[in-house]
Amino acid sequence: MMASMINFILAHQGDAADPELLRWIKIQLDHIFGSGPWAVVAIMGVVIFAMPVFIIVVYLMQAKRRAAVAPVIQEPQEHERVR
Amino acid sequence: MGSTEKTQKPIYFGWYVCAATVFVAFVTTGARSSFGIFIIPLEEEFGWSRFMLSLAVGTGFLINGLTQPFVGRLFDRYSGRTVIMVGLVIAGLATASLSLTFNYLYLFFVFGILLSTAMSGASITNTMALLSKWFHRKRSTVLGINVAGASLGGLTLVPFGMFLLQATSWRVTWLALGVIILALALPMVYLFIRNSPEDMGLQPDGDTDAGTADAASERQRGPIEVEKWVDSFRSWPMWQISGAYTVCGATTGMISAHFVPYAIGQGMSGTMAAIVFGVMMALNVAGGLGAGFLGDRFGRKNLLAAVYALRGFAFLFLLLFPGATGVWIFGILAGFSWIASVPLTSSLTADVYGLRALATITGISFLFHQVGSFVSIIVAGLLFDLTGSYTVPFAIGGALLFPAAISAFSVRERKYSSRYQSGTSLPAAGD
Numbered sequence: 474m475m476a477s478m479i480n481f482i483l484a485h486q487g488d489a490a491d492p493e494l495l496r497w498i499k500i501q502l503d504h505i506f507g508s509g510p511w512a513v514v515a516i517m518g519v520v521i522f523a524m525p526v527f528i529i530v531v532y533l534m535q536a537k538r539r540a541a542v543a544p545v546i547q548e549p550q551e552h553e554r555v556r
Numbered sequence: 557m558g559s560t561e562k563t564q565k566p567i568y569f570g571w572y573v574c575a576a577t578v579f580v581a582f583v584t585t586g587a588r589s590s591f592g593i594f595i596i597p598l599e600e601e602f603g604w605s606r607f608m609l610s611l612a613v614g615t616g617f618l619i620n621g622l623t624q625p626f627v628g629r630l631f632d633r634y635s636g637r638t639v640i641m642v643g644l645v646i647a648g649l650a651t652a653s654l655s656l657t658f659n660y661l662y663l664f665f666v667f668g669i670l671l672s673t674a675m676s677g678a679s680i681t682n683t684m685a686l687l688s689k690w691f692h693r694k695r696s697t698v699l700g701i702n703v704a705g706a707s708l709g710g711l712t713l714v715p716f717g718m719f720l721l722q723a724t725s726w727r728v729t730w731l732a733l734g735v736i737i738l739a740l741a742l743p744m745v746y747l748f749i750r751n752s753p754e755d756m757g758l759q760p761d762g763d764t765d766a767g768t769a770d771a772a773s774e775r776q777r778g779p780i781e782v783e784k785w786v787d788s789f790r791s792w793p794m795w796q797i798s799g800a801y802t803v804c805g806a807t808t809g810m811i812s813a814h815f816v817p818y819a820i821g822q823g824m825s826g827t828m829a830a831i832v833f834g835v836m837m838a839l840n841v842a843g844g845l846g847a848g849f850l851g852d853r854f855g856r857k858n859l860l861a862a863v864y865a866l867r868g869f870a871f872l873f874l875l876l877f878p879g880a881t882g883v884w885i886f887g888i889l890a891g892f893s894w895i896a897s898v899p900l901t902s903s904l905t906a907d908v909y910g911l912r913a914l915a916t917i918t919g920i921s922f923l924f925h926q927v928g929s930f931v932s933i934i935v936a937g938l939l940f941d942l943t944g945s946y947t948v949p950f951a952i953g954g955a956l957l958f959p960a961a962i963s964a965f966s967v968r969e970r971k972y973s974s975r976y977q978s979g980t981s982l983p984a985a986g987d
Contacts (some may be wrong), residue, residue: 482633486757497827498834499722524636525740526791528575529747531567538566 558695563765568762569753569808570690576748577683578705580644583741584678585706586713587651587733591667591716597726615668621926627787628685628919632912635747642813644742650674651823655727678741680706680898681922685871685915686903688906689752691762692974695858695906699899700848707895708839719871778974781910785917793908796963798921800864802898802928804961807953808865809929810936812838818874818946819883828880830924832887840889848894848903850900855975858896861965864957871954875947893966907973917984 502513595609605726631639650671676682684699691698692858713733719728742820753760780791788794817837819829851859870889874882905921970976 497830499718502715509923510719513719514716515711517719519585521712521716521736522740525744528572528579528744531749532572534745535566538564542566543582 563980565762566765567926569750569756569758570687570750570760570762572748572766573690573750574687574701576744577680577687577702580640580683580741580978581680581702581706583713583737584644584647584675584707585648585680586709586716588671588675588716589710590714590729590733592713592722594730596774598657598663598720601726602660607978608660610664611753612668616665617671617926618930619669619926621923621930622715622928623676624681624922625680625785625919626917627673627679628682628915628917629890631682631915632785633783636682637916638744639677640682640686640749641742642676643679643682644737644745644772646674646735646743647678648737650734651737652731655730657727657730657735665761671953676919678765679922681902681918682915684899684902684910685906685918686749686751688903688914690760694761694852696851696903697848697977698900699902700846700851703848703895703898704841707837707844710832711837711841715952724977775979777910778908778972779977780908780924780972781974782913782917785920788909788917791972793904793967794917796967797905797908798924800860800960800963801897801901801921802924803956804864804901804907805925806932807871807957808894810932810949810953812895812929813933814936814940814946814949815886819952820947822879822883824880824883830881833928835885839888840894841896843892843896844899846892848899851903853901855969856900856907856973857964857967857969859975860900860904861961863896864961864964868954868957868961871950875954888969890941904973905968906970907969907975908967910974911923916959 590771591613595606597607598604598609598641601667627639650666654663654666654671657666680702684702685697687702688695713736717729717733720732750756780793782788794863814835819832820826822975824832847859847863866889870886870893873889876882877885900923902918905918909917932953933948936953939949939952940946
């Protein structure tokens with residue numbers, strides 16, 4: 474009984490890892506890209522990598538504005554040293 | 557024009573903190589949710605049964621719930637930034653080291669205990685406590701963005717891991733997920749996460765013209781702010797919020813474990829049932845974002861009550877309309893309400909009990925939630941075995957949601973919440 478319950482939990486554990494759903498997603502993506510798993514890995518990898526890069530780029534682009542109000546807003550690294 | 561350019565303010569640093577925590581939630585939730593894709597390869601290579609692998613996962617969920625209040629205590633007492641960073645380092649190393657799996661006990665310890673404990677450090681419970689320090693007026697909005705990031709992580713990293721596994725091997729895939737945590741999420745925490753705006757000479761929400769930092773800090777304090785987590789249990793809101801959150805855990809746990817089997821029992825194919833489930837997960841994102849946004853405009857507790865009531869009606873429709881129609885209606889309504897309760901519960905807790913013991917208090921609420929989830933999954937399975945259908949457990953789950961809605965609605969937000977203590981005009985909580 475317990476084993477079947479735990480199997481239930483694992484089989485459909487309330488996240489995106491439902492085995493049936495994964496199979497369906499995979500078929501759809503295969504159909505769209507049609508060029509093997511590496512194409513999907515590369516595209517999704519770029520998306521994942523782009524997120525932190527985008528945040529850092531925005532932060533760096535704001536450097537001039539932060540400098541203009543420097544007495545009020547300290548850079549994080551400077552603050553760490555102070556602490 | 558020159559003066560216009562001169563007066564442009566930089567983006568409030570809190571938004572970078574928010575972006576970093578969203579990415580942490582995205583990566584950690586995604587990596588953890590990916591366990592499902594490793595089941596078949598591990599079964600094939602080591603001959604482990606589904607039960608053995610399930611036990612490691614089940615233990616992990618339990619450990620995650622049990623350790624959250626203790627890790628939250630460390631967060632409150634020492635440095636939240638340090639707790640998140642240490643949690644992330646251990647989580648990254650543990651995930652990568654799963655590529656070395658050679659023995660069941662190794663998998664059980666690394667995934668079920670080490671990784672699950674580490675994930676408590678970098679959990680959304682902690683990052684939401686951190687964000688609550690950075691935002692007051694927009695608190696619910698940023699917490700909604702944070703939970704939406706966690707949902708997106710599951711929807712993105714799981715397919716990514718699945719294709720990487722197909723292209724390489726399960727060992728390389730575990731390693732890659734660990735590297736993503738260590739190489740991408742960890743630097744974000746190091747660069748952008750700071751314990752509080754005061755640490756950087758800033759004020760919550762990026763305010764600059766609202767008086768001194770002390771005044772800003774004062775605005776965040778509610779009338780029953782607690783120094784110690786135990787004091788929160790001496791007031792009604794903690795019981796009202798946690799009681800409703802337990803029902804939240806019970807109903808989401810029940811859905812996650814039993815929804816697909818129920819839908820199949822209603823005549824749907826396994827694939828179609830899983831698609832409805834996937835739609836439900838995708839609507840999570842909209843539900844989390846929407847609830848957060850609306851929570852800042854219309855108050856938390858009424859909306860929280862509406863979320864529980866909506867989920868209660870979803871169960872009602874599921875039972876009233878057998879077959880695919882009921883399943884789809886349920887999927888849409890439950891999808892919107894699934895994680896919508898999280899930003900509202902956390903922001904309401906922060907508004908009422910303040911920030912000093914917030915991570916501990918929300919960690920305890922999360923434990924209530926997980927216990928509700930665990931118990932409901934088992935009880936629903938037992939009732940299914942006894943009655944031969946899900947009608948009774950789903951009816952109980954749906955019926956419990958209406959008292960939960962009343963419990964949330966009865967929180968006297970206007971009296972207890974810091975949002976209504978500042979004298980500023982805010983939408984009525986309707987106490």
